[in-house]
Amino acid sequence: MSRSAMIRRVLVLGALTALGPLTIDLYLPAFPDIAGDLGATEAQVQLTLTGTLLGFAVGQLILGPWSDAVGRRRPLIAATLMHVVASLLCALAPTIEVLGVFRVLQGMAAAAGAVVSMAVVRDLYTGLPAVQLLSRLMLVTGVAPVLAPTLGGQVLQFTDWRGVFWVLAALGLGLVAVVVFGLEETLPEDRRRSGGIADTVRTYGSILHERAFVGLILTGGLMMAALFGYIAGSSFVFQDVFGLSEQGYGILFGVNSLGLIIATQLNARLVRRVRPQWIVAGALVAASSAAALMLVFAATGALGIYGIAVPLFVILTSVGFTMPNIPVLALARHSRSAGTAAALLGAMNFAVGAVSAPLVGAFGSGSAVPMAGVMLGMSVLAVAAMFLIARPRHLTGLEPDPPITGQTPPVAPEPHLPRETATAGRRRRLGRLSPDRAHRPATAHDTVRDRPARQRSRWQRSRS
Numbered sequence: 001m002s003r004s005a006m007i008r009r010v011l012v013l014g015a016l017t018a019l020g021p022l023t024i025d026l027y028l029p030a031f032p033d034i035a036g037d038l039g040a041t042e043a044q045v046q047l048t049l050t051g052t053l054l055g056f057a058v059g060q061l062i063l064g065p066w067s068d069a070v071g072r073r074r075p076l077i078a079a080t081l082m083h084v085v086a087s088l089l090c091a092l093a094p095t096i097e098v099l100g101v102f103r104v105l106q107g108m109a110a111a112a113g114a115v116v117s118m119a120v121v122r123d124l125y126t127g128l129p130a131v132q133l134l135s136r137l138m139l140v141t142g143v144a145p146v147l148a149p150t151l152g153g154q155v156l157q158f159t160d161w162r163g164v165f166w167v168l169a170a171l172g173l174g175l176v177a178v179v180v181f182g183l184e185e186t187l188p189e190d191r192r193r194s195g196g197i198a199d200t201v202r203t204y205g206s207i208l209h210e211r212a213f214v215g216l217i218l219t220g221g222l223m224m225a226a227l228f229g230y231i232a233g234s235s236f237v238f239q240d241v242f243g244l245s246e247q248g249y250g251i252l253f254g255v256n257s258l259g260l261i262i263a264t265q266l267n268a269r270l271v272r273r274v275r276p277q278w279i280v281a282g283a284l285v286a287a288s289s290a291a292a293l294m295l296v297f298a299a300t301g302a303l304g305i306y307g308i309a310v311p312l313f314v315i316l317t318s319v320g321f322t323m324p325n326i327p328v329l330a331l332a333r334h335s336r337s338a339g340t341a342a343a344l345l346g347a348m349n350f351a352v353g354a355v356s357a358p359l360v361g362a363f364g365s366g367s368a369v370p371m372a373g374v375m376l377g378m379s380v381l382a383v384a385a386m387f388l389i390a391r392p393r394h395l396t397g398l399e400p401d402p403p404i405t406g407q408t409p410p411v412a413p414e415p416h417l418p419r420e421t422a423t424a425g426r427r428r429r430l431g432r433l434s435p436d437r438a439h440r441p442a443t444a445h446d447t448v449r450d451r452p453a454r455q456r457s458r459w460q461r462s463r464s
Contacts, residue, residue, distance in 0.1 A: 010133065012182045013120060016076070016113035018144045019083070019175060023110040023168060024052055025148035030161035037161065040096035048096070048103045055107025057350040060115040062108070064343025065203065067116050071187045072123070076179045079112030080172050087169035091162045106168075111346065113175070118342040122331045123186040203340050213341070215390025216330040219280070221348035222382035223322050225356035226287070226375045230256075230312060233360035233371030241367060242305045252309060256316045263320025276325035277392040284383045287318035291376035298368035308368050315375060329395050 027034075028049075035045050059079070067075045086106035093099035121133050155164050207213055238244045238252060270279060290311040297307025331341050359374050386392065 008182060012178055013117045013133075015175060015178055016117045019080075019113040019171065020056060020110045021144035022148050022151075022171065023083070023106055024049070024056070025144075026152040026155075026168060027161065027164045028149045029153040029156055030164055033156070033161040034096070034099070038093075038096045038099065044096050044100075048100045051100050051104040052107035053350050053353060055104035056111045056114075057347040059108030059111030060343040060346040060350075062343075063112045064115045064119065064346075065340045067119055067187070068203075068340050071185050071189075072116050072120055073179060073183060073185050076112050076116050076183070077176060079109045080176050080179065083109035083112075084169045084172035084176070087165045087172060091165035091169070109172075115342045115346050118327055118331070118346070120183075120186050122342070204344065207341055207344060212390050212395055213330055213344075215385050215388075216326050216395075217345050217348040218385035219284070219382045219390060220322065220326040220330070220345060221352035222378045222385060223284070223287070223319055224349040225352040226291070226315065226378040226382070227319055228353035229356045229360050229371060229374040229378060230316070233368075233374070234312070237308065237368045237371055238305070242308075244305075256309075256313055259313050259317040260320040260323075263317045264324055267321050267324050270321075271325070276329055277390075277395040280322050280325050280329070281386060281392050283318040283321035284379065284386055287315045288376065288379040288383050290314035290318070291372065291379045295369065295372040295376050298372040308372070315379070329390075332395075 031045050034048075035041065063075050063079055083106060086102050086109055089102040090099055090106060093102055152164055155167055159166075234249075234253065238249050244252065267279065294308055294311035294315075297303055297311070301307075303310075327342070327345060330345050356374060356378060360370050
């Protein structure tokens, strides 16, 4: 593939991947306006975000198997069009309940970009190229949540909260054009799965019976839960407890996200020398250690804001090393059901994340202890899932796919050896060399004379 084609593919897949974070985070600055306009409480408005996350998880479970059955383009186009319709309905919502319902629908539609993009990468690449491309896509995943609230704030300078959803509808229309004209079909018909709902259920069951896959999706989901615990609690911790301004908190949030972004890009180089499973294992140990230190500093008040900010930076940087590698490891042996496997992986990430966010608030927001405790618990559980269930020594990620059942794997040719070495080795195995001649180079005379008598001509026998 030419460099221009590769860049175009990365841009297309990156734009599709960005739709999910933009859908989730673009309207966050409008929460007070939504509550005032629709007469809702803060908790009701926050439930629309939880509904979006749950819709995002459920949408992946539906769209992943669908893309395995009919190809990648049609589900992308249909789901993105549904995203446009859902965005328009959100903009016209008369009550907070109606807005919550349409946000679930919007999250389900936005899931197509995430799950199908990952399946497209698995269709086209394995091993090191897949890790490198996913590292580039993780750059988008890291940047979009940081920029989305800022972009939402800029949109609110020109319109009200309903205008945010008009912008999301316009973005969806643009992505439909991107898919139609910029993304070719990557799943050939002979690799598509057929069988309807029953086949989908069987596929899910067979994938979930694989121990390594279950361990990896648990690891990824728990690390995502730690990330959502940070997102849910950091604004209260740094603004209410440590007294940072909104601008100061925005800068701190951006610095932490910068660590995640840098890690994803370093991973593309590091994976050339270190297997991805060991990168994940090391990142998990670093994250859990940093979370333990953060909990100690939060409980004792030692080092003040630095005792919280520095461990947080280490944790988010560690997440940057896990995000690109876990999908490659989890999808390594599922080329024929990449969409279904990617759906399970993404659904676990957002389902566990949606559960972990309320845990931080449930333990109060008067200190950094609840946030640090949730992040420590999730990271320690991720370490346990990786080492006890997935087991890094048994994982594959950069190796080629195993042959499809029924096909004979290709036999590698024997290495070419010099004539003297091959001949001497053959004679040693046959036991026809005396000890004093076993280690000297074979000559042409030795080669002929040491053959069995019946394999030599009469002239050769008379000569010997």
